[in-house]
Structure formats: structure tokens, C-alpha cells
Amino acid sequence: MARLLIVGGFLAAIFWVFSIVDCAVQPPTRHRGVPKAAWIAIVVFIPVIGGILWFTLGRRRANDNGGAIRIIAPDDDPQFLRSISKSEQDARIRRLEEELAKLEDETDDGTAPDGTAPDTRP
Structure with a gap:
């Protein structure tokens, strides 16, 4: 049982660090809802849940242009x-x-x- 908790904690820490790095390296145009600094704070201060929120609500996908007009070559x-x-x-x-x-x-x-x-x- 202790081994399972150690592995789970290790995976949670890896996910937390990955979420922080991903949130920090994304350009501001890829952040939804609140500014980039606020998303970084959410992910840092609410470790696993903040990362889940970042990937489900805050991160705009590359092909999601937020309703902007897409320019097509002729x-x-x-x-x-x-x-x-x-x-x-x-x-x-x-x-x-x-x-x-x-x-x-x-x-x-x-x-x-x-x-x-x-x-x-x-």
C-alpha cells in the first residue's frame, strides 16, 4: 500500500511540474479565460486540480482560433x-x-x- 502511495505521489508531482511548464511556455494567446499569470498561479497553488483545470479549461488548442477569422490561401x-x-x-x-x-x-x-x-x- 505504501508503494502505491509513493508511485501515485511521484506521478502527481510529475503531472504538476509538466502542467506548470506547459502553462508557462504557451503564448498568451493560447490561454483561455484569465491571463497567463493567473493560470500559472492556479496550477502552482492547486497542484493536481490546477493542472487538470489548465488542460481542460484554460489551454486553447492550436487549431482553436477563438472565433477569429481563418485566412485561407486563394x-x-x-x-x-x-x-x-x-x-x-x-x-x-x-x-x-x-x-x-x-x-x-x-x-x-x-x-x-x-x-x-x-x-x-x-
């Missing part, structure tokens, strides 16, 4: 992709294919086959 946004007309897509593909053909036609010394310098515009 090529990942289905609504934006639907808004591009088929002709715009075809024109862009043609332009990219032409640029690729120009790059393939360049020789190793950086000049085009006709001896002119390639177009270096982006």
Missing part, C-alpha cells in the same frame, strides 16, 4: 477557385506553358537559341 479556397472563369484558367495555363517552353529553349550559357538574352521578368 489556391486552397474552393469559393475562390469556383469564381475563376474557365477562360481565365485556360489563359493562365497557356501563359505558363509558353514560359516553360521559353525556359526549355534556352541553352546552357543562358542565351536563347537565336543568340538573344532571355526575358528575365518574373
